[in-house]
Amino acid sequence: SDLGLLSYRSYWKDVVLDYLVNLKGSSVCVKELSQASGIAQYDLISTLQSMSMIKYWKGQHIVLKNDEIFRKHRQKYKKRPRESQVIDPKRLDWTARAV
Numbered sequence: 001s002d003l004g005l006l007s008y009r010s011y012w013k014d015v016v017l018d019y020l021v022n023l024k025g026s027s028v029c030v031k032e033l034s035q036a037s038g039i040a041q042y043d044l045i046s047t048l049q050s051m052s053m054i055k056y057w058k059g060q061h062i063v064l065k066n067d068e069i070f071r072k073h074r075q076k077y078k079k080r081p082r083e084s085q086v087i088d089p090k091r092l093d094w095t096a097r098a099v
Contacts, residue, residue, distance in 0.1 A: 012039055012047040017073040020063070030061050 015037050020028065034041045045061060048054035051069060055062045 008043070009047055009050065012037075012043055013051065014073075015039060016044065016047055017070065020065075021070050021073060028063055030063070033063075 016033065016039075019033060019037060030041050030044055033039075034044055037044070039047075045054060048061075048063060051066070053064045053066050053069065055064055
């Protein structure tokens, strides 16, 4: 659903920005970001496109640095502690179902 996509995209955006803001090196590839985050490459590319942070050049996706987006992301988390986003596993109630 559209609402589901908005929720996932918001989460993916936070994960991607956290990763990029804290990146020690100067380059990152989508495959590496996917492995580190557990987010599918297609979803990462879609999320980066929605933030205008990716470009397709010479057969490769290039992740673009956007200092303004990074600044806004840092400000957002100064207002809201990271602990507020941690999931308490004791509160999860999940049952696998065969489809």
